Amino acid sequence: MWKYANPAEFMRLTGRLLTPLWVAAGVLLAVGLGWAMFLTPDDYKQGSTVKILFIHVPAAMLAINTYAIMAVASAVGIIRRHHVSFLVAKAAAPIGLAFTAIALITGAVWGQPMWGTWWVWDARLTAVLIMFFFYLGYIALWATIEEPEKAAELSGVLCLVGVIFAFLARYAVMFWATLHQGASLSVAAGQRIDDAFRTPLYIMMVAFYLFFIALLLVRARTEIRLRRARSLRLQAMAA
Amino acid sequence: MSFLADKYAIYVLAAYGSTALILGWLLWTTLAANARARRELAEMEKERGR
Numbered sequence: 001m002w003k004y005a006n007p008a009e010f011m012r013l014t015g016r017l018l019t020p021l022w023v024a025a026g027v028l029l030a031v032g033l034g035w036a037m038f039l040t041p042d043d044y045k046q047g048s049t050v051k052i053l054f055i056h057v058p059a060a061m062l063a064i065n066t067y068a069i070m071a072v073a074s075a076v077g078i079i080r081r082h083h084v085s086f087l088v089a090k091a092a093a094p095i096g097l098a099f100t101a102i103a104l105i106t107g108a109v110w111g112q113p114m115w116g117t118w119w120v121w122d123a124r125l126t127a128v129l130i131m132f133f134f135y136l137g138y139i140a141l142w143a144t145i146e147e148p149e150k151a152a153e154l155s156g157v158l159c160l161v162g163v164i165f166a167f168l169a170r171y172a173v174m175f176w177a178t179l180h181q182g183a184s185l186s187v188a189a190g191q192r193i194d195d196a197f198r199t200p201l202y203i204m205m206v207a208f209y210l211f212f213i214a215l216l217l218v219r220a221r222t223e224i225r226l227r228r229a230r231s232l233r234l235q236a237m238a239a
Numbered sequence: 240m241s242f243l244a245d246k247y248a249i250y251v252l253a254a255y256g257s258t259a260l261i262l263g264w265l266l267w268t269t270l271a272a273n274a275r276a277r278r279e280l281a282e283m284e285k286e287r288g289r
Binding site for chain 2: 042047048049051052055056059094095098101102105106109110112113211215218219221222223225226228229232233235236
């Protein structure tokens with residue numbers, strides 16, 4: 001696996017993967033959106049607001065999982081002094097930030113008609129909001145420190161500190177009685193969603209994940225190119 | 240689109256609209272930054288080859 005962490009090998013492999021990924025994400029997104037919009041019935045309690053969940057659920061899952069990916073990449077970067085790991089974490093941060101924003105906004109827009117409020121200081125919602133600020137802090141730290149090695153290490157440490165909020169965002173509903181409902185998609189709890197909603201939801205989840213992977217690979221390739229350009233510039237200046 | 244006649248239509252449209260805006264911005268900035276980095280690296284490699 002480590003051979004793919006070599007920048008040249010990474011660029012070669014991901015260059016071949018990107019087009020199929022974009023195509024698959026685009027097709028699944030179109031199918032999922034069409035299905036969610038035109039073929040799903042209204043929920044007997046939620047009415048048409050149930051359609052919001054086809055974007056809210058995948059976005060929330062990605063918001064948390066992207067943070068987990070960043071944390072693992074940062075830990076590998078810190079332990080193994082491996083710069084591609086840091087670059088992957090850096091590349092993932094704006095994507096995670098965007099999906100967290102989507103989860104917060106669509107959750108608020110769903111909450112207003114269903115809960116009667118845009119926001120409550122519920123454990124899960126609050127943990128996601130704090131995670132959003134950790135994403136912002138992480139991106140800001142990378143942007144403010146000029147020396148890449150130092151920026152990588154400090155932002156990696158910040159990322160690891162914030163892991164607790166990603167964990168709480170995922171599991172808060174198990175620890176506390178929160179307004180936010182528990183997991184609707186759970187192998188242990190069995191089927192809790194009717195097939196009419198579950199199938200398009202799964203399609204949207206796969207589409208969002210493929211879109212995420214494609215974006216992450218493009219952003220990681222960008223970071224590798226920028227690092228290479230910086231190294232060439234420094235070599236030229238030293239010569 | 241039957242939901243457009245529904246009392247919750249504005250909420251559904253707001254959710255999908257904001258998602259489209261955020262994902263559109265993310266895609267645009269990602270591709271633009273990649274194109275910039277590709278140009279910058281090509282220029283540096285060209286200079287190095289001289």
